[in-house]
Amino acid sequence: MKKIIVAAAMLAVSAGSASAADMAAKMYKKAPPIVAFDPWDIAFGSAIMSNYVFRGITQSNGQKGSVAAYFEPRYNITKDVQLYAGVAGESISFTNRAAMELDGYFGIRPTWGAAAFDFGFWYYGYPGGQCIDGVVGGGGVCPIGSNVAAPAFNVMKKNVSFYEGYAKLNYTFNDYFTLGGNAFYSPNFLNTGADGTYASITGKVTAPSTWFGSTGIGSYVSGEFGRQWLGTSDAFYGTAFTNPGFAGPFPGGIKYADYNTWNIGIGFTYKVFTLDLRYSDTNLSKGDCNAFTSDFTASGAGNITAINPGGAGSNWCGATGIVKLSADLTAMTNLK
DSSP, X not given: OOOOOOOOOOXXXXXXXXXXXXXHHOOOOOOOOOOOOOOEEEEEEEEEESOOEETTEESSTTTTOEEEEEEEEEEEEETTEXXXXXXXXXXXXXXXXXXXXXXXXXXXXXXXXXEEEEEEEEEEEOXXXXXXXXXXXXXXXXXXTOEEBTTTTBOBOSOOOXXXXXXEEEEEOSSSEEEEEEXXXXXSGGGSSOOXXXXXXXXXXXXXXXXXXXXXXXXXXXXXXXXXXXXXXXXXXXXOOOOTTSOOOBTTOOBOOXXXXXXEEEEEEETTEEEEEEXXXXXXXXXXXXXXXXXXXXXXXXXXXXXXXXXXXXXXXXXXEEEEEEXXXXXXXXXX
């Protein structure tokens, strides 16, 4: 969104005497007028991507593809303080049969010089879920007659919706380089009973506009390195099995593995469109990934960890490439 600069100047005359030479040397100019701005705006957009990856973990069952859209009304209290609220949606593929993520969020974005802050809350909703039991015919952790997550026989709650509070900072050094930091916290991540804290640093280098001449095409390179800390689940995800060489069993819940995630990519922009090509990865093992995600496609028996006694492994947390085409508009800029 265009940044509107509001300027004001004040003229002051010192109290006390001044010589004629002093008066002649002072160059007083008329103060520039205050520029009005429209406080209301609306941002909206959509995207199609080869893989919906959230903090290094696929939400769309690997390379199954996903579509997304958002709508965000904004109100500028001043030129440097913006309030916003929005809704967003993405297609997903979860073990509990949920096929859609429906989000709501709100916050405030103060700007101080080159530093842009963002504080808010985000609600992640996953409608359409079912309670998934690892016991054929139900009777385990879900009611009789519940579904089975074959072939992995993992379990998952019907409702995995949750919320987070967040704080972000993005500092623009010049026209070509920005650096950012983010922090998120949820007391009940994915409704597992475990708290979750995520922190990351981001960077972006934008190429000079002259690189592509007068075509209007822009480009950038960006990346992120983050760490997700996770607490202990409730009994729904606990395990009654004991593994040789590991402590256990954990019938009251399992301590999920903390992990690092990173991504790097290159993007091309043209008017309101962006084509982003990205590589993403984590350091989660296949066994710990299976325990955390309840991946219904997990397989094998050799990925035993303290929290994954069955040994099935998941590829949902591994290295992947992502191709994303998006369009982003604002009413005051693109619809005038």
